[in-house]
Amino acid sequence: MTAVAAQGSAPGPLARARWAVTDTLTITRRNLLVWLRVPAYIVFTVIQPVMFVLLFRYVFGGAIQVPGKIPYVDFLMPGIIAQTAAFATFGTAIALAQELKKGVIDRLKSMPMARSAVLAGRLVADTGRMLVTILIVVGVGYAVGFRFRNGAAPAVAMVVLATVFGLAICCISAYTGLAIGDEESVQAFGLIWLFPITFLSSAFVPISTMPGWLQAFANNQPVTYVIDTMRGLALGGPIEANLLKSVACLAAVFVVFVPLAVRAYRRAS
Amino acid sequence: MSPSGSGSAGAGPAILVEGLTKSFGEVHALRGIDMSVPRGTVLGVLGPNGAGKTTAVRILTTLLRPDGGRAEVEGHDVVREPAAVRRSIGLSGQSAAIQEELTGRENLEIVGRLYHLSWPTARSRADDLLKQFDLVDAADRPAKNFSGGMQRRLDLAASLVGQPQVLFLDEPTTGLDPRSRLGMWDIIRSLVAGGTTTLLTTQYLDEADELADEIVVIDRGLVIASGTAEELKGRVGGDVVEFTVPDRRRVADAVAAIAQVGRGEPHFDTETGVVSVGVGGGGSEALIQVVRGLDGAGVETHGLALRRPSLDDVFLALTGHAAEDEEPPGRRRRGGRRKARNDAAKGES
Numbered sequence: 344m345t346a347v348a349a350q351g352s353a354p355g356p357l358a359r360a361r362w363a364v365t366d367t368l369t370i371t372r373r374n375l376l377v378w379l380r381v382p383a384y385i386v387f388t389v390i391q392p393v394m395f396v397l398l399f400r401y402v403f404g405g406a407i408q409v410p411g412k413i414p415y416v417d418f419l420m421p422g423i424i425a426q427t428a429a430f431a432t433f434g435t436a437i438a439l440a441q442e443l444k445k446g447v448i449d450r451l452k453s454m455p456m457a458r459s460a461v462l463a464g465r466l467v468a469d470t471g472r473m474l475v476t477i478l479i480v481v482g483v484g485y486a487v488g489f490r491f492r493n494g495a496a497p498a499v500a501m502v503v504l505a506t507v508f509g510l511a512i513c514c515i516s517a518y519t520g521l522a523i524g525d526e527e528s529v530q531a532f533g534l535i536w537l538f539p540i541t542f543l544s545s546a547f548v549p550i551s552t553m554p555g556w557l558q559a560f561a562n563n564q565p566v567t568y569v570i571d572t573m574r575g576l577a578l579g580g581p582i583e584a585n586l587l588k589s590v591a592c593l594a595a596v597f598v599v600f601v602p603l604a605v606r607a608y609r610r611a612s
Numbered sequence: 613m614s615p616s617g618s619g620s621a622g623a624g625p626a627i628l629v630e631g632l633t634k635s636f637g638e639v640h641a642l643r644g645i646d647m648s649v650p651r652g653t654v655l656g657v658l659g660p661n662g663a664g665k666t667t668a669v670r671i672l673t674t675l676l677r678p679d680g681g682r683a684e685v686e687g688h689d690v691v692r693e694p695a696a697v698r699r700s701i702g703l704s705g706q707s708a709a710i711q712e713e714l715t716g717r718e719n720l721e722i723v724g725r726l727y728h729l730s731w732p733t734a735r736s737r738a739d740d741l742l743k744q745f746d747l748v749d750a751a752d753r754p755a756k757n758f759s760g761g762m763q764r765r766l767d768l769a770a771s772l773v774g775q776p777q778v779l780f781l782d783e784p785t786t787g788l789d790p791r792s793r794l795g796m797w798d799i800i801r802s803l804v805a806g807g808t809t810t811l812l813t814t815q816y817l818d819e820a821d822e823l824a825d826e827i828v829v830i831d832r833g834l835v836i837a838s839g840t841a842e843e844l845k846g847r848v849g850g851d852v853v854e855f856t857v858p859d860r861r862r863v864a865d866a867v868a869a870i871a872q873v874g875r876g877e878p879h880f881d882t883e884t885g886v887v888s889v890g891v892g893g894g895g896s897e898a899l900i901q902v903v904r905g906l907d908g909a910g911v912e913t914h915g916l917a918l919r920r921p922s923l924d925d926v927f928l929a930l931t932g933h934a935a936e937d938e939e940p941p942g943r944r945r946r947g948g949r950r951k952a953r954n955d956a957a958k959g960e961s
Contacts, residue, residue, distance in 0.1 A: 365728070377711060452674070452675055454726055455699045
């Protein structure tokens with residue numbers, strides 16, 4: 344038989360800090376394994392954004408006029424990438440709701456592991472997953488004519504911004520998943536807010552083509568700030584104002600939703 | 613106040629509960645329960661849905677804070693020293709809390725890692741448990757392909773990875789088919805023989821009878837009886853003769869006709885026409901007397917049978933009302949889903 348060292352005396356602060364990291368990595372590893380095991384997840388997270396790229400590039404794109412001399416595919420890709428990052432967080436909310444319902448979270452909470460690890464591991468794994476998806480979508484974009492026209496460093500910065508944006512949305516999704524706690528309701532709720540905030544933005548069409556009342560919303564919401572910044576990074580042009588607004592909005596999301604998600608996790612049962 | 617804050621595993625019970633209360637809004641899930649479980653023994657907590665069993669387990673496993681009273685596990689207060697409590701317990705809940713996409717082995721290895729075992733130790737611990745729980749053949753298949761009984765065994769194995777001193781089993785056989793349930797009983801018996809202190813909740817008297825040294829009966833957040841299974845069955849009056857009177861107007865005649873047979877007063881329900889009476893140990897003799905009595909009175913009956921006492925009989929004897937399937941509204945939503953899942957699991961296995 345094997346000896347178990349976990350029992351007995353309380354661990355010191357150093358051991359606790361080390362465990363918070365290893366426990367987060369263990370949960371991350373578990374979540375990524377689950378993702379790789381389920382073909383449906385991969386289809387949902389990878390095929391769906393690729394289809395959006397093809398649909399907008401070849402079906403709708405011809406009818407959409409964008410300002411300046413840039414091809415539509417260059418306008419489109421930053422929008423699709425941001426939307427891909429946002430939609431990837433459906434998985435976050437659904438997974439947490441499932442774990443809650445099945446009692447997995449109860450089991451984990453009754454164990455002497457770091458309490459922060461379940462949420463942290465979820466966010467790390469889902470961010471990694473999101474980054475892979477973003478890179479695939481960028482690759483598909485390249486195949487259909489998209490090009491970064493502003494150099495390598497801004498291109499990397501665009502991917503980083505998209506990932507940070509996705510992580511912020513991920514925190515909101517984690518909160519909704521834990522607070523609602525039912526897979527189907529979580530999915531329905533995700534549609535209700537994620538579709539409007541991504542489509543009612545500068546993601547797919549120039550906002551100037553929308554009716555006035557819609558422009559008022561689309562021009563002044565965080566997803567547009569983020570996408571316009573990404574577009575500036577990918578294609579060139581001024582980004583400072585939009586970058587500042589993006590950073591402020593994303594910071595606000597983290598400040599509000601990280602504590603909310605932690606509280607929902609503590610209360611979840 | 614706590615006798616030993618440092619939690620030395622020596623004197624004192626493994627689980628001590630005093631005056632524990634918990635409410636969810638208007639619903640008083642626990643209204644002051646006491647219990648004490650000596651080391652190395654099994655306590656069966658028996659009660660219907662919504663009696664407060666799961667709430668008690670959730671408080672003892674640090675998942676829920678009590679409103680009042682005190683609870684200690686291995687000498688550690690569940691509110692003030694939750695980390696110490698978590699180091700000494702294992703929990704297996706009503707549904708299988710395993711990751712279905714991962715294999716049996718991966719599930720156990722990950723739990724081992726979360727108990728801060730090294731990889732090699734986590735692997736060998738997983739191997740040991742797979743052997744012990746007869747899951748070796750299925751070890752490398754995704755757990756979603758397991759039968760309901762196998763999933764429950766894997767879940768139980770996961771709760772033992774940390775070699776807990778105290779094991780909490782919340783309705784370990786609810787939703788299992790009869791064969792899987794018997795298999796689960798064998799496994800729990802062998803664990804208990806190894807000396808693990810166990811608190812087991814159940815809705816079934818026969819389960820508590822099979823597995824527990826002591827039983828407490830909980831109803832509406834209060835302990836209404838405690839003792840050994842034999843003592844509780846003694847209060848019911850042993851075996852039970854039960855039948856239905858299709859003509860509801862004749863229920864009273866039927867009760868009068870068998871009044872002399874039973875150990876106690878017959879119980880009857882004039883709406884459903886169901887009449888039952890405890891008949892002690894003299895089962896078949898009592899059955900004949902009941903038939904004669906009913907025949908003499910000319911009362912027609914359906915489904916006359918002799919059976920072992922059930923939870924309902926214990927409740928009838930102890931409280932005068934049946935064990936109602938009554939859940940506090942605050943917990944109904946999730947409980948309902950859990951039940952649906954269990955039913956689904958039953959269908960698969």
